[in-house]
Amino acid sequence: MAREAGVLSPRARAIRGLLTGYALFIYLFLFAPIVLLVLFSFNDNQYSSFPITGWTTAWYRQVFGDYEIQDALRTTLKVALVVTVVSVVLGTAAAFPLVRSRLRFPAGLRVTMTLPIMIPGILIGISLLILFTQTLHFNLSWKTAVIGQSLYTTPFVLLLVAARLEGFDRNLERAASDLGANTFNRLRLVVLPLIFPAILAGALFAFTLSFDEFVITYFIIGASNTLPIYIYTQIRFGITPEVNALASLVLVASIALVSLAFLLPAGYRLSRRAIRSRGTRRQPKVVPEAVGATEL
Amino acid sequence: MTTEVGGGSRVASHLGRFGGLVPAALYFGLFFFVPFGLVICFSFWQDVNYTVVHHWTLENYHYFLGQPAYRSTMWATLWMSVAATGITLLIAFPFSYWLSRYVPSGLQKPLLVLVIVPFWTSYLLRMYSWLNILGTKGLINTFLEKLGIIDQPLTLLYSRWSVVVVLVYLYFPFAALTLYSSIDRFDWDQLLAAMDLGASPLKAIRKILVPQIRPGIITAIIFVFIPVLGEYLAPQIIGGTSTPMLGNVIDNFQKEALYARASSIALLIAAFVIIVLILFRKSLTAKEAYGA
Numbered sequence: 001m002a003r004e005a006g007v008l009s010p011r012a013r014a015i016r017g018l019l020t021g022y023a024l025f026i027y028l029f030l031f032a033p034i035v036l037l038v039l040f041s042f043n044d045n046q047y048s049s050f051p052i053t054g055w056t057t058a059w060y061r062q063v064f065g066d067y068e069i070q071d072a073l074r075t076t077l078k079v080a081l082v083v084t085v086v087s088v089v090l091g092t093a094a095a096f097p098l099v100r101s102r103l104r105f106p107a108g109l110r111v112t113m114t115l116p117i118m119i120p121g122i123l124i125g126i127s128l129l130i131l132f133t134q135t136l137h138f139n140l141s142w143k144t145a146v147i148g149q150s151l152y153t154t155p156f157v158l159l160l161v162a163a164r165l166e167g168f169d170r171n172l173e174r175a176a177s178d179l180g181a182n183t184f185n186r187l188r189l190v191v192l193p194l195i196f197p198a199i200l201a202g203a204l205f206a207f208t209l210s211f212d213e214f215v216i217t218y219f220i221i222g223a224s225n226t227l228p229i230y231i232y233t234q235i236r237f238g239i240t241p242e243v244n245a246l247a248s249l250v251l252v253a254s255i256a257l258v259s260l261a262f263l264l265p266a267g268y269r270l271s272r273r274a275i276r277s278r279g280t281r282r283q284p285k286v287v288p289e290a291v292g293a294t295e296l
Numbered sequence: 297m298t299t300e301v302g303g304g305s306r307v308a309s310h311l312g313r314f315g316g317l318v319p320a321a322l323y324f325g326l327f328f329f330v331p332f333g334l335v336i337c338f339s340f341w342q343d344v345n346y347t348v349v350h351h352w353t354l355e356n357y358h359y360f361l362g363q364p365a366y367r368s369t370m371w372a373t374l375w376m377s378v379a380a381t382g383i384t385l386l387i388a389f390p391f392s393y394w395l396s397r398y399v400p401s402g403l404q405k406p407l408l409v410l411v412i413v414p415f416w417t418s419y420l421l422r423m424y425s426w427l428n429i430l431g432t433k434g435l436i437n438t439f440l441e442k443l444g445i446i447d448q449p450l451t452l453l454y455s456r457w458s459v460v461v462v463l464v465y466l467y468f469p470f471a472a473l474t475l476y477s478s479i480d481r482f483d484w485d486q487l488l489a490a491m492d493l494g495a496s497p498l499k500a501i502r503k504i505l506v507p508q509i510r511p512g513i514i515t516a517i518i519f520v521f522i523p524v525l526g527e528y529l530a531p532q533i534i535g536g537t538s539t540p541m542l543g544n545v546i547d548n549f550q551k552e553a554l555y556a557r558a559s560s561i562a563l564l565i566a567a568f569v570i571i572v573l574i575l576f577r578k579s580l581t582a583k584e585a586y587g588a
Contacts, residue, residue, distance in 0.1 A: 019394040026391050029465065030414050033425035036435060040428060051438075094320035101313040113320065116328055118518075119569055120526020122543045126562050127331035130338055130555050134348060147327055154320065212418040214529065219550065228420045235533065239427055247421040258416040262409070 034251060041244035059245035069246060072230040079142050079149065079226060080210040086150040087206040091157030092199055098158070099165040114155045124151055125219030132220060140222025148216040153209050157202030164198035197266075204261035208254055335566075338559035346553045356560035366545065370564070373525065373541040376456065380463035381521040385513065387464070388471035395472075396480040408476060415469035423533055426462050427453070430534070454536040462534045463524055470519040478512025514576045522569050 008016065044054035063069055098109060116124060128148050132138040168191075176190045192199075214228040221229060227250055234243045342351050360366045395404055414422060429435045432449040440446045452458055482505065490500035506513075528543030540548075542565055549558035 016398045019390060019398055023391055023394045026387070026468075027410065030411065030468065032435070033422055033429060033465070034414060034417065036428045037421065037425040090320040090323055093316035096316040097314045098317070109317075113324070116324070118522065118573075120523050120543070120565060122526040122528055122546060123332075123335075123562055123566060123569075124328070126546055126550060126558055127335045128327065129550065130334050130559065131327070131331040134338075134555055135334060151324070151327055154323070158320070208416060212420070214418075214420045228418060231420060231424070235424055235427075239424070239431075243424075247418070247424065251417050251421060254417045255413060258413070 037244055037251065038248045040241060041248040043241060045241070059241040062242050063245045063249065068225070069230065072225040072227045075142050075224055076211060076226040079146055080207045082146045083149045083153055083210040084203050084206045086146065087153040087157045088199060088203050090150070091154045091202060092161050095158050095161035095165055099162050113158055116151045117155045121152065121215035124148060125216045129219045140220055142221065142224045145217045145221040145224070145226070148220045149210045149213050152213065152216060153206035156205050156209065160202040160205070161195055161198045164195045168194060200264055201261050204257055204264070208257040208261065211257070212250070212254055335559045335562050338556050339563045341556045343554045343556045348556050356557050359557070360560060369540050369545060370542060372456070372539060374568070376460055376463070376541065377521050377524040379460050380467065380524050381517055383460065384464045384467050384471045384520050385475070385516055388468060388475050388516065392472055392475040392479050395476055397484070408473070411472050412469050419466065420529065423462055423466065423530055426465070426534060430458055453534060454538045456535065456539045459531050459535040459539055462530050463527065466530065467520040467524065471516040474512050474516040474519065475509070478509040482508050518572065518576055521572055525568055526565055
């Protein structure tokens with residue numbers, strides 16, 4: 001949307017230059033902490049600070065050999081996996097009536113369902129802590145952490161799937177039942193393939209959010225450790241290069257997961273479009289348009 | 297066998313229509329609304345010898361508001377939330393304007409994703425990494441020492457402003473995203489038209505631009521202000537013990553098993569959240585907030 005790109009007045013060009021410089025500064029601000037984290041993780045210096053005295057992968061080797069970290073990683077993956085399943089099931093199931101049924105208070109219901117991500121996480125943490133320890137007398141463990149995290153991840157799945165359902169042509173379903181499909185087959189053969197990208201994206205977001213979740217988990221995980229909780233307990237004794245290395249690994253994992261969440265659904269849609277356009281006798285020039293139309 | 301779409305008993309069709317909501321409603325009811333009700337009750341009960349007795353009283357609130365230290369924590373929390381929100385929006389606006397107006401449309405999406413990437417990486421780690429920047433041996437001090445501007449490292453951490461800077465950093469993506477999506481929908485020719493018709497630039501901005509991007513501004517305010525109100529990690533890690541926020545008070549009470557006291561602070565934060573939501577309720581639709 002660079003309007004009149006060629007005919008900018010000197011003043012407009014100056015403003016553009018100024019703003020571009022400003023934007024670069026913003027990106028620096030956003031990425032400096034992340035870059036430093038990775039930089040220090042390779043620094044051959046016992047303290048996490050300048051100067052860079054040399055390069056080493058020793059801290060990474062230390063991370064991979066650390067039993068406590070392995071244990072925390074196992075717990076994190078276990079929690080994230082269960083949270084993903086729970087939030088995908090709850091969120092997808094709830095998205096259908098929310099979009100399709102004539103509900104009495106559609107907007108109110110939507111807000112209610114997204115409330116857990118609208119309020120500060122500490123409120124969820126403390127209120128669940130009180131429910132679990134003071135009322136239900138549960139022992140705090142990774143299982144109680146799953147309950148708390150799912151509360152926070154389910155709305156994301158719900159919103160993603162609901163957005164997908166809203167753009168869904170219901171005539172496709174009517175056509176399917178005209179052709180003799182029963183409810184189950186309609187769901188399996190028509191609805192699920194169409195909303196699958198949203199479910200996949202929801203699942204990956206839920207997994208990533210759970211993987212990094214600290215604010216709620218801190219209150220309700222008891223003596224167990226997820227990676228963020230482990231890192232927190234370590235930082236309290238000061239920053240170490242080992243924690244920097246662990247943090248870099250976690251960062252790489254989260255970035256990979258999020259990229260997957262963005263790329264997989266788009267790729268899935270593309271491949272289905274390709275199959276469809278091969279099936280019907282469309283002009284090949286449709287395909288580049290399809291590439292441009294993949295959005296999330 | 298093919299008439300299941302329209303057929304079936306009324307109960308079955310109701311279940312088919314609304315059944316999907318039942319698991320989520322039960323889950324949210326049991327683990328979100330019931331605990332919240334408990335917090336309300338607890339905040340009016342009393343901690344006696346590390347157990348909570350069901351004795352209705354306003355003592356927790358009296359106690360909290362009666363202590364000058366807690367009162368100043370409350371004001372500090374509000375002050376920091378307002379400051380962080382204001383600064384975040386102020387620095388996000390020119391950025392979003394630049395992205396929408398001066399960046400070729402093909403590049404806008406990737407550049408926007410670049411803004412969101414940090415948001416999708418761990419909140420704890422990004423905050424923690426600021427110790428590498430603001431610490432006595434951190435980036436800024438090393439840089440200034442190299443330049444010979446200072447010879448003693450500055451104490452940048454453990455102050456209110458350092459916490460605000462990190463909060464701005466943490467919540468910038470929210471503001472940039474919502475502001476961008478509303479600025480991008482604005483037709484800039486309208487602004488030119490207003491000025492052609494005799495409006496001063498300032499008046500044109502106030503009368504034409506601001507009303508149209510107001511939903512984006514308000515969503516941004518809500519999405520920065522509300523989470524900042526409940527922060528406890530940033531003031532603890534970046535601020536040390538010097539600048540506690542209400543979240544830290546909850547954490548401290550919780551550690552001492554004073555759940556009634558902790559509940560009263562939680563309810564105080566919830567009250568502030570509700571006030572903000574009511575003030576801005578016009579744009580409070582989940583669709584606007586997340587639909588973009």
